[in-house]
Amino acid sequence: MSSINAAGDVKTVTKGVKSRTSTLLLLLHMRTFVALILVFAFFAIAAPNFLSTGNMLIISKHVALNALLAIGMTFVIIAGGIDLSVGSIVGLCAMVAGYLVLFGIDLNFLGIAYSVQFNTIEICLIVLVVGVFIGWINGMLITKLNVAPFIATLGVLYVARGAALLFSEGRTFPNLAGNPEYGSDTFRIIGSGTLLGLPISVWIMIVVALLAAYLATRTPLGRHIYAVGGNERGAALSGVNVDRIKLFVYMFSGFCAAFVGLIISSQLQASHPATGETFELNAIAAAVLGGTSMSGGRGRIGGTIVGAFVIGILADGLIMMGVSSFWQTVIKGLVIIAAVVVDQIQQKLQARVVLQQNAN
């Protein structure tokens, strides 16, 4: 009799433990979101004017830039790579955009005394093609020439930055007001226009994020990205074209970076060759904060967006509170480390729960 009672007790106890672990797991699973709510609540109380519409719009504009880069970065990292060149692609694309707005393409070098001018749509397309092309170079270096992603994109980081500086010999392209005659006076809308009360840049982020999330979860391409990052050999033997997947993620990352270059040059009405320096680190931080595993195979677009918001709100909120920028940097670093530590804890816990379920 006593043995039956004991067994029953054990069962209730494990049940209690199980529901506790599952609540904990849910909280850990949503940790970036929980962090976002905490950070938001903290600044709402601590920083005056934090909740004002104007401030919210400013923060969302800042976040949109980092989030766009981080979306591209997330795909690259899920596929088992890294893209250090995005900041430089932003800079180069900003310079290309500025040049096209100011000068168009001068055909003098062909011996023709004529310069081709572009409207806003054409400028955007050309800049996006430039971004995708640089991503393609990254991808070719990595897949065809077997350069390690870290090295390949580090090299391209320097080359693209140098190219941006060469474009204007280090100067800024000022006054990108555009010319109504060519249809490029609408260029400023990308950075400063609004639609239904939201900045255009935020809309771009939303559309790209939705597209990326769909790609990741509902297409064979997305599934293959996860497979390549999870086990490259296994994916290849399953018939996945690994090189094509890798090429795609770097091109997509270049595409996202080109958008950021467009938005910044339009916002500032000027192109500076140093635009986007160290942006790549913020993008990696947002991806990691959002639960993307640096060893590949794991990550979600939604997580990355939330991660970008945590970083953005933290940065702007601390500025509003008058915290020194030195401390801001320290705090950002600590948050990233904490995120990864919590991630490790979650992984362990989850594996244990699955093993338990299998045993039952």
Next chain:
Amino acid sequence: MSDASPVEPHPIGLSIRNGSKIYPGTQALKSVDFDLRMGAVNVLVGENGAGKSTLMKIIAGVEQLNGGTIELDGKPVVFADKADAAKQGVGIVFQELNLFPNLTVAENIFVGHEKTKAGIHIDSAAQTATARALMKRLEQEIDPNAPLGNLRIGQQQIVEIAKALAEDARILILDEPTSALSATEVEVLFRVIKDLKKQGVGIVYISHRLEELIRIGDYITVLRDGVITGSRSMQGVDIPWIVANMIGSASKEFPKTVEHELGAEIFRAEDVCLPSAAGGYAVDHMSLSVRAGEIVGLYGLMGAGRSELLECIMAQHPNSSGQLFISGKLVKEKSVAGRIRRGLALIPEDRKRDGLVQIMSIRENLTMSSLYDFTRGFHLSLKAELAKAADYVKRMAIKIASLEHPVSSLSGGNQQKVVIGKALMTKPRILLMDEPSRGIDIGAKAEIFRTMRRLAADGLGILFVTSDLEEVLALSDRILVMANGRLTGQFPAGAKASDVISAATPNLNRVEV
């Protein structure tokens, strides 16, 4: 053991009594009694997974016993680790080379026990001199200062042996030392072994080459499924005796053949060649064919080139040559995806490395090769995917708690079923299986064998690679044997075990019994 003669010229140096070793899921050794005699060659033989390697690792201190005792010179000892065992005079040459290609030959020989001055400064001159002396003893012209990576595999194995010799071991364990050696190199090794015997060194010698064992061995111990099935002095031992003890009479459960007619030839490979990094060919002009409904077993020893052949067929080696035909039509596709579309499917040997994406879910792994079946335009229908995955889980009888759990949470047998399910979902016509029963428990093995029978009865052609003699004899409609990259034998079902083993021994002619 009872037939060991009472007058024993070779004293027992090390003995294991009642030794047991348990790994999670399997018992590798069951109450093993083993005596290692000094000044003699103690041969250890058995099929893959019989427990030879485990026994050796225990003697060398790499693994520890769960039960039982070890006595060294009559005194009980416990080896904490390999370094501890080495201190007591036990040296080991592993089958897989544990060398550093970026270091020189001399540096490799002395890695971990460098010759030093004042404990910090490495005495390169002394190391080089000793290494040179060792090379001379092994009759090799290898420069001690050459980077190891520049040597042939055979030469690397010599360096591995030199490394063990440099430690002046009293007990030396050699695990398949000749698998990569040429005939002359084997002769040299045998001379060195004779030398060592004279100095009173006790040698444990493991090999699959039975003729070689009979020639070099003084005592023989046969292992099967973690149990010693025969142990005696080598006098009077012949190959049939060894084979009988290796395989035993109580056979594992193999399903009966499902009676069915064999169809027409469904797959043919002609003249498949793969150049080897070490020179020569890893796959040397291999041709074979498989009929619909036929199970063809490809037997051979490690390194015979069987896995490489399957990899060539699956487009894994861009520099391989040869032609493949499916139902008589030439396969022109060069990509894995293209070959899968043509009806080829591979179950890789290394499940973890090649077969599965461990961090992805069971569902995602099952459908990995056939995602486009559930895709319209760009859109992947998760509902259709889930239904198909659930269907295959039922069909393959995979035991799971949820399709969404990571595949790494499954047991080896169930993981293997996921790999097979993934391959079958592509509706293959020829299934290539590389060691399909490796690392899974007996129950799961039987299920996988039954599945193979059923698939063959449904008209699939199956080409499977195995190192398990019993398995190849029981399952195959036809047996092919490979050695040194070449086809060395072809037998119908019901062939004699010793014939198959002889065909798999690549150096039959050069080793005179």
